[in-house]
Amino acid sequence: MPAGELPSVPSILTRRQILQTAQSIAAAQEADGALPWFTGGHTDPWDHIESAMALTVAGLRDEAVAAYTWSARTQRPDGSWPMQFRDGEIEDAATDMNFCAYIATGVWHYLAVTGDTAFAADLWPVVTAAIDLVVATQGDHGEIYWLRDGANVLPEALVTGSASMYHSIGAALELARRLGDPHPEWEIARNRLGTALREHPEVFTHKDRYSMDWYYPVLGGALRGRAGHARIAERWDTFVVGNIGIRCVSDRPWVTGAETCELVLALDALGDHDRARQLLASMQHLRETDGSYWTGLVYADGKRWPVERTTWTGAAVILAADALSRTTGGNGIFRDLAADAVPGHSVPVPVTG
Numbered sequence: 317m318p319a320g321e322l323p324s325v326p327s328i329l330t331r332r333q334i335l336q337t338a339q340s341i342a343a344a345q346e347a348d349g350a351l352p353w354f355t356g357g358h359t360d361p362w363d364h365i366e367s368a369m370a371l372t373v374a375g376l377r378d379e380a381v382a383a384y385t386w387s388a389r390t391q392r393p394d395g396s397w398p399m400q401f402r403d404g405e406i407e408d409a410a411t412d413m414n415f416c417a418y419i420a421t422g423v424w425h426y427l428a429v430t431g432d433t434a435f436a437a438d439l440w441p442v443v444t445a446a447i448d449l450v451v452a453t454q455g456d457h458g459e460i461y462w463l464r465d466g467a468n469v470l471p472e473a474l475v476t477g478s479a480s481m482y483h484s485i486g487a488a489l490e491l492a493r494r495l496g497d498p499h500p501e502w503e504i505a506r507n508r509l510g511t512a513l514r515e516h517p518e519v520f521t522h523k524d525r526y527s528m529d530w531y532y533p534v535l536g537g538a539l540r541g542r543a544g545h546a547r548i549a550e551r552w553d554t555f556v557v558g559n560i561g562i563r564c565v566s567d568r569p570w571v572t573g574a575e576t577c578e579l580v581l582a583l584d585a586l587g588d589h590d591r592a593r594q595l596l597a598s599m600q601h602l603r604e605t606d607g608s609y610w611t612g613l614v615y616a617d618g619k620r621w622p623v624e625r626t627t628w629t630g631a632a633v634i635l636a637a638d639a640l641s642r643t644t645g646g647n648g649i650f651r652d653l654a655a656d657a658v659p660g661h662s663v664p665v666p667v668t669g
Contacts, residue, residue: 336607338374349386
């Protein structure tokens with residue numbers, strides 16, 4: 317049974333609906349703890365963590381612990397994970413650095429929601445190995461290269477992944493403080509990455525047609541205040557489509573639920589609560605009767621595409637609802653880790669373990 321209060325957003329989502337969505341995610345969980353995109357689909361380490369965070373919010377703690385235990389068990393000795401699994405087997409052995417970094421966001425979120433310091437401490441070696449690997453892949457200008465295949469690192473940095481890694485390193489620093497194991501080298505790496513994201517766009521391979529490249533620097537915390545508002549205003553009309561959500565890419569008539577909910581989280585972090593609520597409401601046409609969510613809609617012909625209901629879309633809905641409702645101790649996971657790390661800064665969490 318769920319522990320604690322469940323989020324709800326009046327006139328948009330009830331607590332019962334949030335639980336139903338979490339249960340649809342849990343229903344796809346494999347026996348080893350993996351959370352694939354959908355039953356029979358592949359598992360990637362980033363979306364797996366996103367789904368685990370949603371299970372934590374909904375109080376499905378046993379399922380969340382199983383998911384994090386899977387992450388610990390499948391981590392390679394160098395701190396990395398393969399990019400893709402299917403049915404317990406490695407399907408793509410290459411390493412996405414952003415996928416590796418996200419374990420820090422997940423473990424910090426679990427601690428913030430549950431106060432379970434003991435579990436966070438158990439996962440701390442997993443986090444430290446992952447973040448050490450990530451910061452070791454930083455380039456000369458603060459950017460972090462995103463892909464390693466075998467021993468070869470592709471000398472390319474991406475805006476979306478780098479903004480997410482900026483956030484994850486911030487989560488790792490909060491865990492470090494909470495657990496009494498400081499890592500000042502991570503602070504330096506994060507500050508350099510933040511500077512690169514704000515001041516050196518030339519070091520990143522831009523993928524401007526993707527909405528994530530637009531809002532992720534805000535979501536990840538590298539841009540806030542006036543700069544964050546300006547970033548969102550710049551391409552609002554390009555990506556936001558009426559009352560049905562936001563486009564995944566600028567040149568296709570296709571709105572997607574997860575991107576819409578991530579923009580909800582970014583707007584919430586900026587204090588733009590009215591538009592955040594409107595966007596969360598706008599994507600509910602993707603909800604299925606069992607609480608799961610279709611990935612997207614091609615609005616030019618009214619067809620859902622891809623024809624799949626993804627765990628991570630439901631997870632993004634739950635995280636957005638928690639942020640807007642301020643329900644769990646982890647509701648500020650994308651709101652509270654914005655500023656570049658400074659000595660002595662700390663985000664309080666409850667303590668139960």
